[in-house]
Amino acid sequence: SEKAAPEDLLFSYKGILYPTTVCSPETCQALDSFEARSDDVILVGYPKNGSNWLGQVLNDLEITAAKYTEQEINERMNISNELLILPRLEFGDPEKFKRMKELPSRRIIVTHLSPQVLPKSIFKSKAKILLLVRNPKDTAVSYFHFYNNMPTLPSFSSWDEYFTAFMHGKLCWGSYFDYLVEWNKHMDDENIMVITYEELKENQTLGLKKIADFFGFFVSGEEIQMVAEKSSFEAMKEKSFKTHGTFGKILFRKGTVGDWKDHFSEAQNKQMERKFEECLAGTKLGEKMKY
Numbered sequence: 471s472e473k474a475a476p477e478d479l480l481f482s483y484k485g486i487l488y489p490t491t492v493c494s495p496e497t498c499q500a501l502d503s504f505e506a507r508s509d510d511v512i513l514v515g516y517p518k519n520g521s522n523w524l525g526q527v528l529n530d531l532e533i534t535a536a537k538y539t540e541q542e543i544n545e546r547m548n549i550s551n552e553l554l555i556l557p558r559l560e561f562g563d564p565e566k567f568k569r570m571k572e573l574p575s576r577r578i579i580v581t582h583l584s585p586q587v588l589p590k591s592i593f594k595s596k597a598k599i600l601l602l603v604r605n606p607k608d609t610a611v612s613y614f615h616f617y618n619n620m621p622t623l624p625s626f627s628s629w630d631e632y633f634t635a636f637m638h639g640k641l642c643w644g645s646y647f648d649y650l651v652e653w654n655k656h657m658d659d660e661n662i663m664v665i666t667y668e669e670l671k672e673n674q675t676l677g678l679k680k681i682a683d684f685f686g687f688f689v690s691g692e693e694i695q696m697v698a699e700k701s702s703f704e705a706m707k708e709k710s711f712k713t714h715g716t717f718g719k720i721l722f723r724k725g726t727v728g729d730w731k732d733h734f735s736e737a738q739n740k741q742m743e744r745k746f747e748e749c750l751a752g753t754k755l756g757e758k759m760k761y
């Protein structure tokens with residue numbers, strides 16, 4: 471089906487593009503009216519790094535650890551859905567930040583925003599931040615398919631055209647590389663933990679245990695196992711219509727490591743490796759992301 475013109479689908483705020491269907495300049499401008507709490511659970515990650523996956527994991531860990539009743543779970547989900555917090559902090563209307571005060575702790579907050587754009591109170595509050603990262607090549611491939619399949623994002627006529635846009639950061643939420651360079655400046659902050667998509671794929675239970683320890687979720691090994699089973703790619707894909715509507719089909723695409731090999735030319739592979747080296751070689755984040 472036909473898509474609207476790119477200028478109708480996107481807007482720019484502080485030099486970074488956002489999709490008009492879910493974000494607005496007013497909401498971006500109101501970000502600093504958000505008041506973070508020290509016990510907020512914050513998940514940050516560039517688009518397509520697995521934030522829907524880990525958002526569910528964090529929500530399930532909190533629900534399990536706090537031993538909510540069925541009714542409390544439903545109430546939490548209703549407000550959370552209404553305020554679009556689990557979807558993304560930057561989605562929805564500017565009033566949401568005031569209404570977020572009504573939400574009981576611990577709030578699970580997911581965002582693609584760069585540290586320069588994130589509400590300042592997040593850093594001041596010392597809320598714990600989990601940075602989810604995924605290797606640049608699979609991120610690029612995942613975002614390519616997402617762009618072309620989402621009616622609300624402009625399409626690219628070819629992989630090569632898209633690749634150039636990715637390398638120049640001309641995509642929603644800006645440059646993947648700038649995003650990592652900015653977060654890399656926070657690697658010595660005591661309240662930040664990094665986890666990679668690849669390590670989670672390799673051993674989800676171990677990854678979830680690290681995450682639970684970091685945030686201080688009191689959950690048993692058995693409970694972690696249960697959360698891991700519920701959040702496997704297959705389980706989430708199967709339920710995707712219920713959880714994400716028609717959007718689910720686009721979102722839960724492949725869920726693998728190494729899909730880039732079917733898309734990249736040798737020259738593109740070299741170009742991206744060079745760019746990654748330029749941006750992150752020898753840094754803490756760069757080391758963590760060796761794959």
Ligand code: A3P
Nearest residue numbers: 518519520521522523612702703722723724725
């Ligand atoms: P692919 O397009 O490579 O399949 P985000 O949620 O940040 O938009 O990221 C989406 C990517 O995470 C997609 O990658 C999607 O398939 C993958 N994903 C979603 N749920 C997953 C899960 N439970 N396990 C592994 N990968 C998952």
